[in-house]
Amino acid sequence: MKALSHAVSDAAVIAWRNVIKIKRVPDVLVFVLISPIMFVLLFAFVFGNSINIPGGSYREFLIAGIFAQTVVFGATFTGAGLAEDIQKGIINRFRALPMSRSALLVGRTVSDVVYNALSLLIMALTGLVVGWGISSSVLDAVAGFALLLAFAYAFSWVMAYVGLLVPSVEVINNASFMVTMPLTFVANTFVPAENLPPVLRTFALWNPVSAVTQATRELFGNIPPGTAPPEAWPLQHPVLYTLLWAVLLVAVFAPLAVHRYRTSGRRA
C-alpha cells in the first residue's frame, strides 16, 4: 500500500518537474504550442483546396489526421527527455534515490500527456478558426480527444524505451523520424487510405495511426454522410483496434523500459 502511494507520488514529482519546463524552456514551448498551430495552418491553406474529398471538405477531413500526427510526433519528446536526463547525468541522481523504479518513466509519460493535451487544445482552437468543427455530441468529442491521448500515451512508452537506448538527444530526434514519418504519412491521415498504391495501402489500413484518425473523425462527426464504410476490419472498428494497440504497446514497452532504466550501468 505504502509502496503504491510512493510510486504515485514519486511519479507526480517527476511529472511536475517536466511540466514546469513548459514555461522555462523555449524549445518545449515551441514544440508543444507553436508548431501544432503551424501544422494546422499550413495543411489547411496549402493542401486545403487541392485535394477533394467526396461529399465533404478537405479541411474537415484533415484536422483529425493532423491531431493524430502531432500526438505521435509528441512521443519523440518523451524519448528525447529521457535521453537528455542520461546525457546530462541527472539520471544518476535519480537512480541513487529511494524512489520507485518506475517513477522516472511514468512521470515522464504522464507529463507528456499534459503536453499533448495542450497541443490538442491549441490545434482545436486553430482548427475552429480555419473552419473545422465538431458536429457530434460533447460526449463523443471528449471521447475523441481521450482516445488520441490514450494512444499517444501508449506510443510514448515506445519512445521512452528508445530514449534509454540511444546515446544522445540528437540521435533520437533524427532516428525517430524514420519511424514517425512513415507511420503518420502512410495512413489515412492526409489522404483516404483507399487511394494509396497496393502495398502502402495494406500498411495504411492496418496502421494503428489510421485507426486513431478514423476513430477521431467518427467521434468528431467529421465524416460526410453517405461516405462508403471502410472495408478493412481495423477501420470498421477503429476505437477497439486503437485501444488494442495501446494496451499492447504499454504491455510490451513499459516493462522493457523499466528494466532498461534499472539495469543500464551508468556511472556516478
Added chain:
Amino acid sequence: MANLVEASGLVKRYREVTALDGLDLAVAEGSVLGLLGPNGAGKTTAVSILATLLEPDAGSARVAGIDVRSRPRDVRRRIGLSGQFAAVDEHLTGFENLVMVGRLYHLGRHRARARAGELLELFDLAEAGGRPVKTYSGGMRRRLDLAGALVAAPPVLFLDEPTTGLDPQGRRQLWEVIRGMVGGGTTVLLTTQYLEEADQLADRILVIDHGRAIAEGTADELKSRIGAERIEVTVTDGAALEPARAALARFAVGEQLADGRSRTLITPIAGGAPVLAAALHELAQAHIAVRDVGLRRPTLDDVFLTLTGHVSAPEENGQ
C-alpha cells in the same frame, strides 16, 4: 565500532579494461575514508557500486549493514551521493532541485521545502536559489549537487571528488560542512586527487591504483612512509644527476628518486627551509649547475612514486 561501509573483493570489468580488480574497503561508523588515486584508478567505479548505480562482476558490499545487490532500495534510503559530475536539473531553480530530491526521499512537501531552504543557506546559494541552474557557475552547480546529497541527512555519504572545481574558499567551506556532518555522526567515503584534502578530512586513507588497494593508513602513517617534504632539484646537465644525489644523500630521510628524462632529483627531507639552504650550499660546493630548485610538500605523485616505484601511469579514460 561497526563498519557502515564494507566491500570485499569488488571486481568490475568494462570490456578489456579492469576498473576494479578485487578491491576491499571498510569505513567505520562516524569516520571518513579518503579514497585516493590517479585518473582511471577506479574511484568512481567503486563509489558507483557502493551507491547502487552499478553492479559488480564479483565481490560483495554492504552499506549500513545492507547488501547493495539484494536490497538496493533500502541502501538508497540511507545514503547521499554526490557524483563526480554534478547531477542537477538545468531548467529547475536551485530551490526546486532540492525540493524535488527531498520529495523523492519522501520527506513530505513541507519538510522538503524547509530542508531545501536550510541547505541553500548552508552552501551559500540562498541568493541564487530562485534562479534556474543553467545560470549557475560550475562551482555553484557543484555546491548544489553536494547539497542534494545532504537533503535527507543520510547516515552514509558518498562524495566523488567533491571539491573539484571549487575555489579555495568554497573548498574550505565544504570541508567545514563535511566536518560538521561527521561531528553529527555521519559516515563519509570521499574520493579525491589531492593528498591535502584527504589529509584535512579523512581519518583513514586508502590509496588505489589499477583497481587495487596499494596502501592504507592514516595521513600521518602514509606521510611517514614517503617523508614530509622534499627538495626537488633540476640540474642543467644530466650527467650531474648522480653527483647531485650523492651531495644531497645526507639530508635524505627516505629513498631519493632521480628521473633522467627531466633531469630531476627528488630528496625527501625533514627540517624545512634551513635544510634547503644547507642543501643548496652543498650543491654549490660540488660545482653542480642547478637550473631549478624548490621545497615541496608531498603530492599524490610522490605517494605513487614511493609506493609503486613508478610514476602513476597516465590513463586515457574517456570521460
